[in-house]
Amino acid sequence: AQSVSQHNHHVILSEAASLELGCNYSYGGTVNLFWYVQYPGQHLQLLLKYFSGDPLVKGIKGFEAEFIKSKFSFNLRKPSVQWSDTAEYFCAVNARNTDKLIFGTGTRLQVFP
Amino acid sequence: KAGVTQTPRYLIKTRGQQVTLSCSPISGHRSVSWYQQTPGQGLQFLFEYFSETQRNKGNFPGRFSGRQFSNSRSEMNVSTLELGDSALYLCASSDQLAGGPRETQYFGPGTRLLVL
Numbered sequence: 001a002q003s004v005s006q007h008n009h010h011v012i013l014s015e016a017a018s019l020e021l022g023c024n025y026s027y028g029g030t031v032n033l034f035w036y037v038q039y040p041g042q043h044l045q046l047l048l049k050y051f052s053g054d055p056l057v058k059g060i061k062g063f064e065a066e067f068i069k070s071k072f073s074f075n076l077r078k079p080s081v082q083w084s085d086t087a088e089y090f091c092a093v094n095a096r097n098t099d100k101l102i103f104g105t106g107t108r109l110q111v112f113p
Numbered sequence: 114k115a116g117v118t119q120t121p122r123y124l125i126k127t128r129g130q131q132v133t134l135s136c137s138p139i140s141g142h143r144s145v146s147w148y149q150q151t152p153g154q155g156l157q158f159l160f161e162y163f164s165e166t167q168r169n170k171g172n173f174p175g176r177f178s179g180r181q182f183s184n185s186r187s188e189m190n191v192s193t194l195e196l197g198d199s200a201l202y203l204c205a206s207s208d209q210l211a212g213g214p215r216e217t218q219y220f221g222p223g224t225r226l227l228v229l
Contacts, residue, residue: 034217044203044220090156099146099207100169101218103156 002027006091006104013081013111021076021107023091033074034092034101035065044090050074061085081111115140117206117221125227131192134224138185138206145187146218147179150201159202162187191226199228 007022025031035047048059055067065076074091091104118137126132138145146169147159158171162181179189185206191198202225205218 036220043222044205046217046219049217092156098169099144099161099163099218100158100171101146101148101156101205102158103148105155 002093002095002102004091004093004102004104006089006107008107009105010108011110013109015083015111015113016080017111019076019078019081019085019109021089021091021109023074023076023104025072025074025091025093025102027072027093027095029095031093031095033065033067034094035059035063035074035076036090036092036103037087038090038106039087047076047089081109083111083113085109086111117204117219119202119204119221119224121224122222123225123227125229126194127229128194128196130194131190132194132226134189134191134202134204134226136187136189136204136206136221138187138204139208139219142206142208142219143185144207144216144218145181145185146205146207147187147189148203148205149173150203150223151199156203159189194228196228199226201225 003026005024033050036044037047038044048057050057050067058064063078089107092101094101120135144163146161150156161169165181176192181187201223203223204221207216207218
């Protein structure tokens with residue numbers, strides 16, 4: 001069965017610090033990979049996605065993620081976080097032949113000024 | 114384009130009642146999926162509809178059902194509500210074409226259901 005693991009449940013950073021959130025998935029076939037963000041009181045929004053091609057993908061608000069197939073990983077990075085990045089971040093995967101998204105448990109990021 | 118809309122936004126029910134939640138996808142999107150979000154279980158897939166047909170179903174009891182109409186709007190029904198059904202129910206739509214590659218899903222604001 002497919003599964004997604006997010007290693008960090010709660011991350012606390014100061015503004016300007018660098019961010020890396022881990023995501024590993026378990027699935028033997030071809031997958032699409034996503035990072036979604038949920039700001040306080042708002043709905044899930046797509047940060048970035050990987051379908052194929054260049055394994056380094058860039059998303060909105062300065063976020064990027066790298067797909068490493070050999071490690072089944074899709075880690076999210078940002079070189080310098082801002083207070084406005086405070087939110088919950090979800091990694092998700094779906095098999096190429098389904099719209100069923102499997103989500104990780106989420107990482108709560110708090111950024112202090 | 115307007116985003117995914119869900120009604121109602123908030124709902125309070127008692128155990129044993131049933132509830133129907135509604136979702137209007139982004140204009141032109143034909144695929145609609147439903148998810149349940151709880152603090153304990155996170156985001157879990159309920160089911161997916163495409164062109165009025167259920168294509169995929171998650172591991173939820175038969176009390177959870179859904180349907181999609183010809184205009185792609187979808188409804189989700191939960192019968193005989195239990196306390197554990199309290200959750201945020203999210204709807205997502207995508208513009209995946211029949212037989213085409215899967216596309217990105219866009220989420221609505223959700224319906225927050227409280228079962229007392």
